[in-house]
Amino acid sequence: xxxxxxxxxxxxxxxxxxxxxxxxxxxxxxxxxxxxxxxxxxxxxxxxxxxxxxxxxxxxxxxxxxxxxxxxxxxxxxxxxxxxxxxxxxxxxxxxxxxxxxxxxxxxxxxxxxxxxxxxxxxxxxxxxxxxxxxxxxxxxxxxxxxxxxxxxxxxxxxxxxxxxxxxxxxxxxxxxxxxxxxxxxxxxxxxxxxxxxxxxxxxxxxxxxxxxxxxxxxxxxxxxxxxxxxxxxxxxxxxxxxxxxxxxxxxxxxxxxxxxxxxxxxxxxxxxxxxxxxxxxxxxxxxxxxxxxxxxxxxxxxxxxxxxxxxxxxxxxxxxxxxxxxxxxxxxxxxxxxxxxxxxxxxxxxxxxxxxxxxxxxxxxxxxxxxxxxxxxxxxxxxxxxxxxxxxxxxxxxxxxxxxxxxxxxxxxxxxxxxxxxx
Numbered sequence: 001x002x003x004x005x006x007x008x009x010x011x012x013x014x015x016x017x018x019x020x021x022x023x024x025x026x027x028x029x030x031x032x033x034x035x036x037x038x039x040x041x042x043x044x045x046x047x048x049x050x051x052x053x054x055x056x057x058x059x060x061x062x063x064x065x066x067x068x069x070x071x072x073x074x075x076x077x078x079x080x081x082x083x084x085x086x087x088x089x090x091x092x093x094x095x096x097x098x099x100x101x102x103x104x105x106x107x108x109x110x111x112x113x114x115x116x117x118x119x120x121x122x123x124x125x126x127x128x129x130x131x132x133x134x135x136x137x138x139x140x141x142x143x144x145x146x147x148x149x150x151x152x153x154x155x156x157x158x159x160x161x162x163x164x165x166x167x168x169x170x171x172x173x174x175x176x177x178x179x180x181x182x183x184x185x186x187x188x189x190x191x192x193x194x195x196x197x198x199x200x201x202x203x204x205x206x207x208x209x210x211x212x213x214x215x216x217x218x219x220x221x222x223x224x225x226x227x228x229x230x231x232x233x234x235x236x237x238x239x240x241x242x243x244x245x246x247x248x249x250x251x252x253x254x255x256x257x258x259x260x261x262x263x264x265x266x267x268x269x270x271x272x273x274x275x276x277x278x279x280x281x282x283x284x285x286x287x288x289x290x291x292x293x294x295x296x297x298x299x300x301x302x303x304x305x306x307x308x309x310x311x312x313x314x315x316x317x318x319x320x321x322x323x324x325x326x327x328x329x330x331x332x333x334x335x336x337x338x339x340x341x342x343x344x345x346x347x348x349x350x351x352x353x354x355x356x357x358x359x360x361x362x363x364x365x366x367x368x369x370x371x372x373x374x375x376x377x378x379x380x381x382x383x384x385x386x387x388x389x390x391x392x393x394x395x396x397x398x399x400x401x402x403x404x405x406x407x408x409x410x411x412x413x414x415x416x417x418x419x420x421x422x423x424x
Contacts (some may be wrong), residue, residue, distance in 0.1 A: 001199065125366065131355035132361045132369075136238045136256045140214055143243075147252045148414030150191030153372050154242060155183035156233070156258040157307070157324070182233040182241065183261075184324050187251065188375060191416035195375035195384035196424065197329070198409075199321035200245070202230040204389065207397035209247040214239040228398055238359075248401075251410045255368055256361040263357020264307075265300030267331070270350040271340060273297040274331050276306065279323075284309045303327060317399070318424055322390055329380030336377045387423030 159182075185200040206229045210222035214237050232244040242253050259267075268274055275297045281289045289305040298306060307324045310317060335354075340346045360369070378384045390405035409421040 015092035077085040087360075128351055128355055129366055131352070132364065132366070133356075133359045134364060135359050136242075136361040137214070138239070138242060138253070138256065138361050138363070140212055140239045141243045141246070142210070143210055143247075145246055145250050145252045147254070150189055150413070151254045151368075151371065152251060152413070153190075153255045153257055154245060154253045155186045155188055155328075155372075156182050156238070156241070156256070157264065158233075158258055158260050159183045182230040183262040184321065185229065185241075185245075186321075186325070186328075187245070187249075187253075188372060189369060189413045190375040191413075193416060193418045195378045196413065197325055197376065197379045197384065197386040199322055199325055199358045199386075199388045200229060201276075201317045201388065201391075201399050202228060203317050203397065203399050204229040205395060206232070206248045208235070208240075208244060209234060211236065211240050211243045226398070228399055238361075240371050249406060249410055251413060253370075255364050256359075257364070257369075257372065258359040259357055261304060263353065265304045266353035266357060267300075267335075267350060268298065269300040270353040271331070271334050271346065273299050274303060274327065274334050276303075276327060276330055278306075282306070282309055286310075291355075318388055318391070322386075325379070325386045329386070330377050332373045332376035333380045335373060385419050387419075387421075389423055390421060391424045 017268050025202065029161065092168060182202060185202065187198045187200065189196040189198070205226055208222065208225045208227055208231075210220060212219050229241075229244065233241040238256055242256060243249070246253055277295045278291045278293055281293050282289045284290075284305070287305045287308040287310070288301070289309040291302075291306065307327050309323065310320045324408075334340065335350060340350060358369075375384070379386050389407065390402035391399050392402035393400045405423075409423075412419050412421065413415075
């Protein structure tokens with residue numbers, strides 16, 4: 001049996017370091033890699049019981065910064081201690097932006113919108129309220145009837161030319177008379193049984209009662225004097241007109257609203273015109289009316305001519321009051337449409353034109369004015385009634401009211417009952 005060669009002793013190797021080395025010095029520039037084993041796996045987690053411990057590679061000096069350094073920690077592409085560019089748990093490509101909080105965004109958007117609406121509404125209210133001309137003092141009216149149910153507005157169209165230029169007067173065919181008189185008068189009752197619009201013909205025969213002068217404060221006793229209704233306004237203005245209407249009807253007037261020629265035309269133009277169904281061909285040189293029968297949209301100038309037309313109509317003043325009712329209801333209906341209310345380019349010019357030209361009583365508020373317009377819209381929409389004051393005949397060119405029917409009508413209005421009385 002062959003014996004193994006006798007092993008060399010260190011003495012036989014001479015002064016050389018390492019096997020195969022031809023140099024007397026260590027190989028400093030060439031260090032062999034070594035494998036460093038990790039700690040032994042716990043029992044049951046060996047090669048078959050779990051994932052075996054992976055070796056790490058170190059250089060000959062024991063440093064762990066060599067090839068594949070950090071491999072076992074998952075730090076392949078990222079920076080030390082992290083999981084990639086996105087930090088711990090990142091995907092190794094880009095940082096993840098947090099998902100938007102939509103509930104928070106919707107909440108703050110809603111708060112912003114509501115705040116803007118509230119500020120706009122409050123600002124509009126105070127702006128509009130400041131433009132109302134509260135010139136009529138109903139506290140000066142004496143011996144007033146008791147207030148009934150519902151609300152009664154006395155709506156007056158005057159022939160005031162205040163603020164109109166000579167060109168305006170010519171264009172609108174108003175003439176240049178001094179002062180102002182009532183061109184139309186209506187009572188609008190609002191309540192639980194629908195609105196009722198009653199025209200008071202300007203030629204109505206009425207008695208001027210005792211009154212206190214609106215400017216002088218002087219008392220004037222009643223003498224039984226019979227005049228046309230529009231003479232009361234010409235004599236002492238709105239306060240005497242209210243006193244005369246209340247005395248001759250027994251109906252309490254809650255609010256007074258007046259508009260002049262120029263203001264009326266401005267409102268119609270601001271709203272973009274009003275569509276009307278003209279009942280017949282009309283030509284009136286005094287009012288400037290020149291219309292063909294049928295539906296058409298009237299601008300401010302044409303609308304004023306239409307409501308003032310008197311001599312071209314067979315029934316004279318009574319037919320004119322019917323046309324005035326139709327037009328005012330149509331105007332209120334146009335103003336109250338979403339196309340006007342929701343469009344600031346129409347709403348603000350319309351409000352500005354109307355509020356600048358209206359004269360109201362000192363207790364009139366914007367909500368009262370809104371109630372009046374909505375009620376007039378209801379008249380045109382068929383929810384209410386429009387009529388003339390019942391007429392029984394005439395004397396000396398003045399129209400006599402039917403006292404029996406007027407008494408019944410006033411009773412129904414005071415009790416806020418459905419109006420069954422028919423007018424002319």
